[in-house]
Amino acid sequence: MGIFPLAEPVYRHPSPRLMAASHSAMAPALQPGPRPRTMACLAAPAMPTASIDTSSIGERPRPHSLRELFWAFTWLALQGFGGVLAVVQRELVDRRRWMTNEEFMEDWAAAQILPGPNVVNLSIMVGDRHFGARGALVAVVGMLLLPMLLVVAVAAVYAVFATHPMVVGALRGMGAVAAGLVAGVGCRLAASLGRHPLGPLPCGLIVVTTFAAMSVLRLPLAWVLPVVGGAACALTWRKLPA
Amino acid sequence: MTTALNLQPVDWLNLFLYYLSISLLAVGGAIATAPDMHRFLVERQGWLTDVQFNTSIVIAQSAPGPNVLFIALLGWNVGLNTGDGTHMAWAAGALGVAVCMVGIMLPSSLLTWAATRWAHRNRERRSVRAFKQGMAPLVIGLILATAWVLGSAHGDPARDWPLWLLSAATTLLVWRTRIHLLWLLGAGALLGALGWV
Numbered sequence: 001m002g003i004f005p006l007a008e009p010v011y012r013h014p015s016p017r018l019m020a021a022s023h024s025a026m027a028p029a030l031q032p033g034p035r036p037r038t039m040a041c042l043a044a045p046a047m048p049t050a051s052i053d054t055s056s057i058g059e060r061p062r063p064h065s066l067r068e069l070f071w072a073f074t075w076l077a078l079q080g081f082g083g084v085l086a087v088v089q090r091e092l093v094d095r096r097r098w099m100t101n102e103e104f105m106e107d108w109a110a111a112q113i114l115p116g117p118n119v120v121n122l123s124i125m126v127g128d129r130h131f132g133a134r135g136a137l138v139a140v141v142g143m144l145l146l147p148m149l150l151v152v153a154v155a156a157v158y159a160v161f162a163t164h165p166m167v168v169g170a171l172r173g174m175g176a177v178a179a180g181l182v183a184g185v186g187c188r189l190a191a192s193l194g195r196h197p198l199g200p201l202p203c204g205l206i207v208v209t210t211f212a213a214m215s216v217l218r219l220p221l222a223w224v225l226p227v228v229g230g231a232a233c234a235l236t237w238r239k240l241p242a
Numbered sequence: 243m244t245t246a247l248n249l250q251p252v253d254w255l256n257l258f259l260y261y262l263s264i265s266l267l268a269v270g271g272a273i274a275t276a277p278d279m280h281r282f283l284v285e286r287q288g289w290l291t292d293v294q295f296n297t298s299i300v301i302a303q304s305a306p307g308p309n310v311l312f313i314a315l316l317g318w319n320v321g322l323n324t325g326d327g328t329h330m331a332w333a334a335g336a337l338g339v340a341v342c343m344v345g346i347m348l349p350s351s352l353l354t355w356a357a358t359r360w361a362h363r364n365r366e367r368r369s370v371r372a373f374k375q376g377m378a379p380l381v382i383g384l385i386l387a388t389a390w391v392l393g394s395a396h397g398d399p400a401r402d403w404p405l406w407l408l409s410a411a412t413t414l415l416v417w418r419t420r421i422h423l424l425w426l427l428g429a430g431a432l433l434g435a436l437g438w439v
Contacts (some may be wrong), residue, residue, distance in 0.1 A: 011396070015327070034258060034417055047350075064400050077306065077307045077308060078306045078307065079423060079424055079427075080306050080307055080308065081304070081305075081306050081427055083308075083309060083316045083388070083392070084307070084308050085385065085388070086416070086423060087423060088421055089252070089400025090416075091313045094420060102378070102400075104377045105377070105381045105382070106374035106375070106377070106378070107347060108294065108381050109373075109374065109377030109378065109380065109381045110354075110358070110361065110374075110377075111354070111356065112381070112384065113269070113377075114269075114350065114353060114354045114357055115265065115266045115267065115268050115269045115349075115350040115353065116265065116268055116272075116346075116347070116349075116350025116351060116353070117268070117272050117308050117309070117310035119308045120308060120310065120347065120350075120351065120354075121350070121354040122352045124351055124355050124358065125354070125358045128355060128358055129362075129416060133355070136351075136355055140347070140351060143307075143308060144307070144308065144310075144311070144343070144347075145313055145400075147305070147306060147307025147308065148307070148311055148314045148339065148343070150305060150306065150307065151301065151302055151305045151307060151311045151314060151315060151413075152314065152315065152318055152335070152339070154254070154301055154304075155298070155301050155315055155318065155319075156296075158297065158301050159246075162297075165437075166435040167435075167439075169434035169437055170430075170431040170432075170434045170435040171304050171431075171434065172405065173405075173408065173429075173430035173431050173432070173433045173434020173435070174304075174427055174430045174431050174434065175304075175392065175395060175396075175405075175430075176393070176396060176405040176406075176408040176409045176412070176430055176434075176439060177408060177409070177412045177426050177427050177429070177430030178392055178427070178430075179389050179390075179392035179393035179395075179396075179409045179412075180393075180409040180410065180411065180413040180415075180416065181412060181413075181416055181423055181426065181427075182385060182389035182392060182422055183385075183386060183389035183390075183393070183409070183412075183413040183417075184387050184412060184413040184414070184415065184416025184417040185385060185416060186382055186386040186389060187413065187416075187417040188386035188416070189381070189382050189385065190382050192378075193379060193382065196375065196378060196379065197375060198376075198379070202379075203378075203379040204379075206379035206380055206383065207379045207380075207383040208383070208384050209383065210288070210379070210380050210382075210383025210387065211383040211386045211387050211390070213383075213387075214383070214384060214387035214388075214391075215295065215386075215387040215390040215394075218303065219382075221269065221274075221439045224271060224384075225380075228380055228383075229376070229377055229380045232376040232377065232379060232380050233372050233373050233376030233377065234372075234376070235376065236372045236375050236376030237368060237369065237376065239272035240368055240371055240372055240375070241368075242368055
């Protein structure tokens, strides 16, 4: 995947929300550097200049073609060792900025509750939003096709290398990093709870309750979702204007 | 040759119907239905061995991509088991992948698609807004719990403290910086291959 550089300038851009809040303060950091051609179509509408208000919805970055959507999902799936969750937030929110952290969490909640793999559900939602049913199909196929070929190839060579100590060690190290990736994304998302209608403290309590129920008590998700989630939604419902 | 399975078209249909039937039960990820797949594929039908079943899950989790791809590998292995020659076995493997993946994905994806459409049409409803916003703290709790479960595969903190340290350092870097995740994964692989963690 050499066409994708590991760190493009576009990656450093703050979220639209941040930019709206501190437009002038951020400006010096936003000088666009030379961009690789493959990313030009992504970065172009998002390039913030002093005269463009990028916080308005109409000018938000979005996929411009089914092909771009396909490769975006293939690329994030291929980065997803030990689960794709961390990569989805990084790629779709932080880097491509097709969605905000709030939208990501809303979609992720629905993707978790619905049956089926949650990253696949999320790709259906994102694809459908931009290109309708075709987009949903393209996003899912993008997420699954190349990784599926790769996993079959890995299976073919697995028997040869499975017990090699360096391979075992590398997988151990990547497993430890994968846990950290997911935790780091959780911490990043937690920042947006400051604007939640329930307020920071009740939100924090819900976070801790869910975490304890799932990781310490090991309760099944089928219990935690309706009980904790139902309470959280009911409390939020009371706070929202009709 | 004598060990090769002999799957009839009705068996392939049976496999497809099985995956269709468990698709909507896979709430919280396909891995939650793995015990039932073991019951069906290994114990009842005898289409896979125990070892094939377990390595399929291990490989899918260590390779990139969604973890649901372990189902593709299960189908691949069922196909391979039916083949008696190399190229026929590969074709049967591909058929197995297609049958299992389409079966597991079709019902849940259609449901998600319909639900997404419905939620978008009704996005101004107070109940839909309450659901979307109310679930946010729960989602963060679930994500942190996922990280914890992944991390606890490290084992004893006293002995395996370098692994825990690596996870903690990764958490900090992802949280506070915008470093690309592939650098972190590469560093983890390198440290592990060198035997430092």
